[in-house]
Amino acid sequence: MKSFETKRNNFINNYIVISQVLFFLLMGVLLFRTTNVSFEDLYIKSNTIIVFLLLLALIPLLQMISPRFSNSQVFLDVTIVGIYIVVAVFFLSKEYDDLFKIVLLMPVIIMALKYGVRMALFTALVLSSVLFMIGYFKHFIDIDADIVFSSVLFLLAWLLGNMTETEYSIRTELERLATHDGLTDIYNHRSFQNLLDQELEKAQKENNSVSLILLDIDYFKYYNDAYGHQEGDRVLVSLAQILKETVGKLGYCARYGGEEFGVILPGIGIHRAKDIGEAIRRRIEESNFPGVNVFPKGKLTASIGIAEFPLNANNKEKLIKKADEALYRAKFVSKNRVESYYSVFDEVSLPLKEEEKELFNSISAFTMVINAKDRYTYGHSLRVMEMAKNLSLRMEVEAKLIQEITFGALLHDIGKVEISREVLNKPGKLNENEWNLLKMHPVWGADIVDPLKSFYRVKEIILYHHENYDGTGYPSGICGEDIPLGARILRIVDSYDAMTTDRPYKAGMSLEQALEELDRYSGTHYDAVLLKEFKKMVLEMDEAQNQLS
Structure with missing residues (x-):
């Protein structure tokens, strides 16, 4: 990734800056030795020394600021190479010691380490041309040495450039394996x-x-x-x-x-x-x-x-x-x-009073607990919520009640937080004690949401969602229109989803089988008017799904 490449380039830039500072310090020692400058005649040779010091400061400075101008990095590096050429021409043209040719080594090293073999060889070609031009004006008195030094430049460019590209290839492959x-x-x-x-x-x-x-x-x-x-x-x-x-x-x-x-x-x-x-x-x-x-x-x-x-x-x-x-x-x-x-929680929380919001957040957390204990309950609640909301819309229920039915459907099994994982996920038939425990979940769920006075009907929907239309349900045994509308809607969609969902201990019914089973209890367990509209809704949904498929 880019971060690895950036780190590598920063390390190389730092190494190059340090190398150039040391390189110019050595050049300074060489300058003093070849010109026999003493402290007494520093003033006489001041022009040469000032040029040298300026270049000494300029090149590392450019290297240090170059990471801030990544878009013009190549331009800055070419500028630095140009400065090296100026230094070489300045010293070699004034008939200083030919040892100043080593100034031309640093540009090749820089371009090889940063750009690979092609750029390094091109740099070596440019520097060799400069070297031979200086030799031309000196009448090629050191042509043999120039040829040898030019060959060294090309060899250095080829060796370091290929090493850089090999390192890059290996690093790229290792990076790919890691990422x-x-x-x-x-x-x-x-x-x-x-x-x-x-x-x-x-x-x-x-x-x-x-x-x-x-x-x-x-x-x-x-x-x-x-x-x-x-x-x-x-x-x-x-x-x-x-x-x-x-x-x-x-x-x-x-x-x-x-x-x-x-x-x-x-x-x-x-x-x-x-x-x-x-x-x-x-x-x-x-x-x-x-x-x-x-x-x-x-x-x-x-x-x-x-x-x-x-x-x-x-x-x-x-x-x-x-x-x-x-x-x-x-x-x-x-x-x-x-x-x-x-999140229905985000939507429902908007009209709540400030003092109710903390409790509401706790109720939201309960759904995550149920999710962890029993993924079936979580998925079942989401599906029931969708169907209950859609059926409420078809029955043209008032907007406020639709919101409460949606919320109640999502939380209708929240009371199961009080029931152990073993009972919730038991593959076989529940014994009498376990069944009586499970039948308490509507009561416990209603108690949990009871403090939310802004949604008083949500409590009723949760409390009565297992009541039957003929009064044979639980926990209160109420019947007919005494059962709140939201609870009657939830009774139908809750049963349908339970029938059609696969569980570890039984396969789900087909749509036709489930509707036939619901019809058997129309008017006894379920409100006949609501059931008729629900059947139309699921058949339309199934047809739409088949057309989509």
């Missing part, structure tokens, strides 16, 4: 973190945006189990190629871990990032991978989450977390979709 994933040949996780740090720092200085895409392959375990990890690796390589081709020069592609990938998009907002994410999703879905028949829909798909700095997060850790939350939302709601970060 790129060995399988997919895109950036690895460490490089992803470094690049994200670099781009966020740049965006902060320039008041710009950075979007982050996280991508995860759906059901990839099925493929590895069916064909083995070697075939799975080939799919990962192909998917990395799709990412590189789709993103191009817009950003950086990295393997985040396993079958998860990341894309950093500097200077790109969340709306354009979502278009890029959708293009990636389509390319993956339309690609013909071998053996895709093992996937549920007969094709390889990916879920994608997107977040933007600084819109959704003000630092790297939060940006990754937000993109990860969007990814989980995409994965647990329906898979094969692109989700930009959105």
Whole structure:
């Protein structure tokens, strides 16, 4: 990456500055020796000494300021070479000792170390031409020595230049091995973190945006189990190629871990990032991978989450977390979709009173606890929230209640925070004590949100979402219209999602089977009017999904 190259160039510049200072000090000793200057006649030779001292100060000064003008670095280096030529011509033309020819060594060394063999050989050619021009005016009295010295210049240029280029090639390869994933040949996780740090720092200085895409392959375990990890690796390589081709020069592609990938998009907002994410999703879905028949829909798909700095997060850790939350939302709601970060908590918190916001943040944290204990509950709550909101919109419910139904649907299982992981994830049938414990989660959930007086109906939605229309539900056994509308909506969508979702101990029902099961309890467990509209909604959604596929 650029930081390694910058460090290397800085080290070389420092070495060159030190070398030039020492070189000119040695030149000073040589000057005094060859001109037999004593302290008594310093004034007489002052012109020569002043020129020497000025050049001594000028060259290191140019070297020290050159990193600040990286755009004109070559110009500065050529200027320094020109100064060396002036020094050489000045001393050699005044018939000083031919030892001053060693001044011509330093430009070759500089150009070889900084630019490689071609620039070094070109510099040697220019310096040799200068040397022979001086020899011409001296009638070639030292032609043999000039030829030998010119040969030394070319040899030095060839040797140091090739050493520099060899070092650069090896360093580039080692850097690639350190920064790129060995399988997919895109950036690895460490490089992803470094690049994200670099781009966020740049965006902060320039008041710009950075979007982050996280991508995860759906059901990839099925493929590895069916064909083995070697075939799975080939799919990962192909998917990395799709990412590189789709993103191009817009950003950086990295393997985040396993079958998860990341894309950093500097200077790109969340709306354009979502278009890029959708293009990636389509390319993956339309690609013909071998053996895709093992996937549920007969094709390889990916879920994608997107977040933007600084819109959704003000630092790297939060940006990754937000993109990860969007990814989980995409994965647990329906898979094969692109989700930009959105938090119902952010939306709902706006009308809250100041004294309620601290409690509200604690409730938000509870959802993360449930997520850690039981990923099914987390995904289930997101899907139920989406369906409950859509059904409320179709029933033309007032806006305030729609917001409360949405919030209540997301938190309807929050009471499960009081239930152990073993009970929540038990593969077999619950015993009586465990069942009685589980039936308490609506009560516990209602107690948790009870202090939020701004959303008093949310408590009722959570408390009564397991009540049946005929009064046979729990925890209170209320019936009919006494059950709040939000709770009646939630009763239907909660049951439907539970029926159609795969669990470790049972396969989910098909859409037709689930609707048939709901119909059996129309008017007993479920409000018949709401159920009729819900059936129309899911059939329309299924038809739209089939057309999209």
